Structures are given as C-alpha cells and as structure tokens.
Amino acid sequence: MKTFLDEVNERIDGVPIxxxxxxxxxxxxxxMAFVMEYNPNKVIKMIQMGxxxxxxxxxxxxxxxxxxxxxxxxxxxxxxxxxxxxxRQMALESGKAVKEKSVLAFHEAFLSSIKSGGRLNEPMMMVxxxxxxxxxxxxxxxxxxxxxxxxxxxxxxxxxxxxxxRKIFEKTKTA
Amino acid sequence: MKVSIYxxxxxxxxxxEYSQSIEAVSHALGIExxxxxxxxxxxxxxxxxxxxKLSVALPARNLMIAQKKGLDVMIPCAxxxxxFKSAQxxxxxxKALRAEVESIIGAKFTDxxxxxxxxxxxxxDIGLEALGKKVVKKLEGLRPVSYYGCLLLRPxxxxxxxxYENPVLLDKILAACGADVKKWSFKTDCCGGSLSISRTDIxxxxxxxxxxxxxxxxxxxxxxxxxxxxxxxxMRADAGLKMPVFYFTELLALAMGLPGPDKWxxxxxxxxxxxxxxxxxx
Numbered sequence: 001m002k003t004f005l006d007e008v009n010e011r012i013d014g015v016p017i018x019x020x021x022x023x024x025x026x027x028x029x030x031x032m033a034f035v036m037e038y039n040p041n042k043v044i045k046m047i048q049m050g051x052x053x054x055x056x057x058x059x060x061x062x063x064x065x066x067x068x069x070x071x072x073x074x075x076x077x078x079x080x081x082x083x084x085x086x087x088r089q090m091a092l093e094s095g096k097a098v099k100e101k102s103v104l105a106f107h108e109a110f111l112s113s114i115k116s117g118g119r120l121n122e123p124m125m126m127v128x129x130x131x132x133x134x135x136x137x138x139x140x141x142x143x144x145x146x147x148x149x150x151x152x153x154x155x156x157x158x159x160x161x162x163x164x165x166r167k168i169f170e171k172t173k174t175a
Numbered sequence: 176m177k178v179s180i181y182x183x184x185x186x187x188x189x190x191x192e193y194s195q196s197i198e199a200v201s202h203a204l205g206i207e208x209x210x211x212x213x214x215x216x217x218x219x220x221x222x223x224x225x226x227x228k229l230s231v232a233l234p235a236r237n238l239m240i241a242q243k244k245g246l247d248v249m250i251p252c253a254x255x256x257x258x259f260k261s262a263q264x265x266x267x268x269x270k271a272l273r274a275e276v277e278s279i280i281g282a283k284f285t286d287x288x289x290x291x292x293x294x295x296x297x298x299x300d301i302g303l304e305a306l307g308k309k310v311v312k313k314l315e316g317l318r319p320v321s322y323y324g325c326l327l328l329r330p331x332x333x334x335x336x337x338x339y340e341n342p343v344l345l346d347k348i349l350a351a352c353g354a355d356v357k358k359w360s361f362k363t364d365c366c367g368g369s370l371s372i373s374r375t376d377i378x379x380x381x382x383x384x385x386x387x388x389x390x391x392x393x394x395x396x397x398x399x400x401x402x403x404x405x406x407x408x409x410m411r412a413d414a415g416l417k418m419p420v421f422y423f424t425e426l427l428a429l430a431m432g433l434p435g436p437d438k439w440x441x442x443x444x445x446x447x448x449x450x451x452x453x454x455x456x457x
Contacts, residue, residue: 013269031365035377063374066220067365068329072339081330088224102373107221110369114233118215120184129372138375142410142444146189151442156187159215164280168236171279172228 004052011086012079019076020044026070026080036060037099040070040080043087056091060084062100093174105132115169118159123152176300178291179241180208181259183252183402184216190252190402192439196424197251197293199433203309204301208249211241217258220369232276234262239282247289249296251424253401254368257326257334259290264333292327293424294400295336298344303351311432313353316454319421320359320394321345322385324366324404339363345423349398352430359392361385366407379411386416395450398423409444419447429456 002010009016020041027039037059038046046055055061061084070080091098098104109129113120126143130136146152159165180201186194201208214237223230238259241248250256266273266284277283297306323342331339340363346356364385367378385408389397396419399405408420420443429436429451437457440447451457 031367031381032377034380063370063377065325065365065368065370066224067325067368069325069363069365072329072331085223085227089226092225100373103370104225106369106373107225110219110221111225111229114216114218119187120216120219122185122188126372133373139372145444149442149444151189151191153188153191156184160213162215164236165215165233168229168232168279172226172232174226174228 004050004055005047007090008047008083008086011090012082014079014082015077017044017078017083018048020074020078021076023075025073025075029069029073031067031069032063032065036063040064043083044078044080053096055087056094057096057099059099061087061091062098062103089174102133102135105129108132111169115166116162118162118165119156121154121156121158123154176205176296177207177209177246178249178296179211179244179246181211181214181237181241181248181250181255183250183255185252185402189406190422192425192442193251193402193405193422195435196422196428196439199435200297200424200427200431201249201293203428203431203433204297204306206249206296206301209244209246211237211248214240217255219254219258223258223261228272228275230258231262231265231272232279234259235266235276235284236280238263238266238288239280239284242285242288245288247291249291249293251293251400253292253324253326254403256290256292260333263290292336292400294327294344294348297427298348299336303347306348306427307351310352310430312430312456314349314426314430314456315353317354317426317456318357318393318395319349319354319398319426320357320389320392321349321362322389322397322399322404322408323362324399324401325363325368326401326403328363345398345400348423349426352426354426357389357392357394359388359394361388366404367411368403368407371403371407371411375411378407379413382407382412383416386412386418389418390416394418396421396447398426412445417445419443419445419450421447
C-alpha cells in the first residue's frame with residue numbers, strides 16, 4: 001500500500017522530501033512561518049510520520065504564499081513550494097473541511113471569474129468572493145475609493161474565444 | 176526591437192497605471208509592442224494552488240498563440256511573468272504533460288520564444304546608457320528602494336534575469352534616471368501576495384514591516400514592478416507607515432518627460448503628489 005509519503009513524493013515528481021535534514025533554512029526564510037500552525041520543515045516530518053489528516057487539515061498549507069523562498073534556499077533542493085501545492089490539491093480531493101476557508105473562497109472566486117470571461121474581472125470576483133466567504137463588509141471604504149479613482153473596471157474586455165478557456169477548465173478538472 | 180506583449184488582467188483594472196506607463200516608456204525607448212491576440216488569464220496563484228495541470232495549461236494557451244508571431248513576449252506583471260516562465264519550464268521538461276496540454280488546447284508547443292520582463296529588456300537590451308540619454312528631468316531628491324518581491328526572481332532556475340537574493344538591475348535603472356537609490360535588505364521579501372483579500376490581517380503585518388524598513392533605509396518611496404506588490408504596499412500599510420509606491424515605469428516616464436504621470440498618480444491610493452511636488456518633479 002502507498003504511504004502518505006509515497007503519494008506526496010509521486011505527485012511532486014522531483015527530489016524525494018526525505019532528503020530534508022532539517023537545517024530549517026526554509027522555516028527561517030519563510031515569510032509566513034509567523035502565522036503557520038506547523039513550520040515548513042515540520043510538515044515534511046509529519047508527512048514522513050503519516051500524519052495525513054493533520055497535515056491536510058492544517059492552516060499551514062493555505063497560508064503558504066508560494067513565495068518560493070524555501071526552494072530557492074534549500075541545500076537539498078526539496079521543492080517545498082511545490083509540496084504545498086500538492087498538499088492543497090490533496091486536501092481538496094479528500095473532501096474534508098479546509099482550515100482557511102476564506103483563502104479557498106478567494107481562489108474559487110478568482111478561477112470562476114476566469115472561467116466565465118477568460119480574463120479576471122476584479123469587481124465581479126470581489127462580489128463573488130464576498131458571497132462565498134460571507135465576509136461582506138470588509139474593504140468597503142477602500143473599494144469605494146478605488147471605484148471613484150477609476151481603478152476598478154466593471155466592463156473590462158473579455159477573451160473572445162472564451163470557449164477555449166472553458167475547455168481547459170473542463171479537461172483539467174480533478175475533483 | 177519588436178516584442179509581443181501580454182498585458183495581464185490587472186492591466187485593465189487595478190494596474191492601469193502600470194500598463195499605460197509601460198506602453199508609453201516602450202514607445203519612447205523604441206520597443207514596438209504587439210498585444211497577444213485574444214489572450215486569456217494566466218491563472219495566477221489561484222490556479223497553481225488548487226490544480227497543477229490547469230496552472231500549466233492556462234499560460235500555455237497564450238504561449239501557443241504568441242508562438243505564431245515568433246516574437247519574444249514581454250510581460251510587465253510579475254505574477255503573469257512567473258506563471259508563463261513556470262509553464263514553459265514544465266512543458267519543456269515533462270513530455271507527457273506537454274502532450275496532454277497540447278491535446279487539450281489543440282495546438283503544438285514549440286521552444287524558441289523567450290518570456291521577458293521589462294526590467295530585463297530595458298536594462299539589458301535597451302541599455303542604461305541609452306536610457307540615460309532619454310532622461311530630460313533627473314529624479315533629484317527621490318530616494319527609492321527597489322522592491323522586486325517574490326515572483327520576478329524565484330525560483331532562480333526558472334526566472335533567471337537578475338541576482339535572486341540581491342538583484343541590482345532596478346537600482347541601476349532608477350540611478351540612470353537620477354534617483355538616489357537606497358540600499359536595503361528587503362528587495363525580494365514577500366508582501367503576502369494574494370492573501371491580501373482573504374487574510375488582510377497577515378498582509379498588513381508584512382507590508383508594515385516592509386514600509387518601516389524602507390523608511391529606516393532612508394527611502395522616501397518604494398518602487399516595484401508587480402501589481403500585487405503595488406496593491407499591497409499602496410493599500411494595506413498602516414496610515415503612519417504608508418509611503419508613496421511607484422511602478423518603475425511611471426518614474427521612467429516622469430524622467431523622460433512623457434505625458435501621463437499626473438493621470439497615473441491619481442490612481443494611487445497613497446497619494447504620491449505631495450512628494451513629487453515637494454521635489455519639484457512635476
């Protein structure tokens with residue numbers, strides 16, 4: 001039977017994460033470590049120990065900002081940024097509750113805007129995000145300021161051949 | 176020189192001033208830009224965070240359209256630049272993925288065109304000397320720090336155009352315009368990126384640190400080449416710490432005496448006019 005570690009390594013398709021010797025360079029350089037539930041190198045150890053539910057249910061995987069500082073500095077070339085992408089995708093496929101709901105709501109609102117018009121429509125995405133996240137009132141004053149300044153374009157041009165973009169979404173669908 | 180240009184979604188919205196200033200500056204420097212025909216979104220952080228194949232296929236659609244022209248692609252937005260570079264990297268390395276993406280899109284992927292950032296093109300192709308000759312108003316009194324953020328230079332084997340821990344091209348470009356560029360250690364630190372909306376609390380802490388470090392370095396403004404960094408620094412820092420943030424191309428246009436800066440500066444949330452006027456740059 002495949003272990004959690006096997007599964008993660010297979011999906012990363014690069015350097016096996018057990019090459020990590022916990023020098024913690026990733027954690028030292030991680031701009032998000034200060035808010036993460038588990039530090040990046042600890043996640044590696046947890047995967048090795050088979051703590052699948054804890055890892056996939058953690059805030060860490062959603063708070064990673066994909067800044068790629070970890071992989072840039074890792075002396076063993078363990079691609080932690082890619083590992084976080086893999087873990088997020090596995091968490092979604094598992095169907096279990098996501099710890100950082102608003103982060104996922106943002107990604108969903110963003111992608112659904114692209115699927116609908118081929119390009120991101122920022123104001124429509126914001127409305128969609130607010131409905132998905134339930135966070136209705138934050139940034140209202142800022143939004144108004146941006147709107148009056150002409151920073152928000154409700155009628156930004158779309159991709160004409162939006163069918164080709166929708167096809168990409170359809171054919172790459174995972175869960 | 177001739178390039179294809181991929182404006183990216185924010186070009187029509189929150190980063191209008193970047194898109195308009197890059198067009199103005201390109202024109203003045205003799206860079207002829209051709210917009211990629213019927214382009215679509217690169218998928219940004221949201222695609223690669225949730226679906227790997229989607230994150231490769233979305234930029235690939237645009238790459239395949241751009242290939243027909245055969246010109247290198249200039250991508251001003253750091254996030255789009257990163258996604259294109261990354262997709263190209265995966266398509267070149269992974270033959271099975273490449274075949275699958277080709278069948279989804281219904282076109283062939285061919286090597287040969289480069290994805291370039293305007294910092295790279297202006298510093299290396301146009302050259303600092305040629306740029307300096309176009310300067311009609313030196314940016315005297317302006318003390319910027321260069322802020323690259325994450326997506327222009329990482330991962331290094333994919334992005335490759337400047338030092339990935341201490342990049343210097345943007346410093347040199349600004350110095351060529353007469354600015355007194357300040358040194359600091361936060362050029363490639365993260366601003367929090369797309370967490371701006373979903374976890375504003377975290378992003379505020381990150382940009383507050385950047386803004387206070389810029390102040391400590393003696394800067395009176397921050398210069399970026401990324402719409403996400405711009406948005407976060409311009410909007411999310413605490414009132415007491417906020418300082419003007421510019422796209423580097425806005426400052427190039429100002430130094431080159433091109434029309435537009437007055438219009439672009441009005442789009443900033445943190446008003447840069449008091450600084451610009453006190454230095455008599457406008």
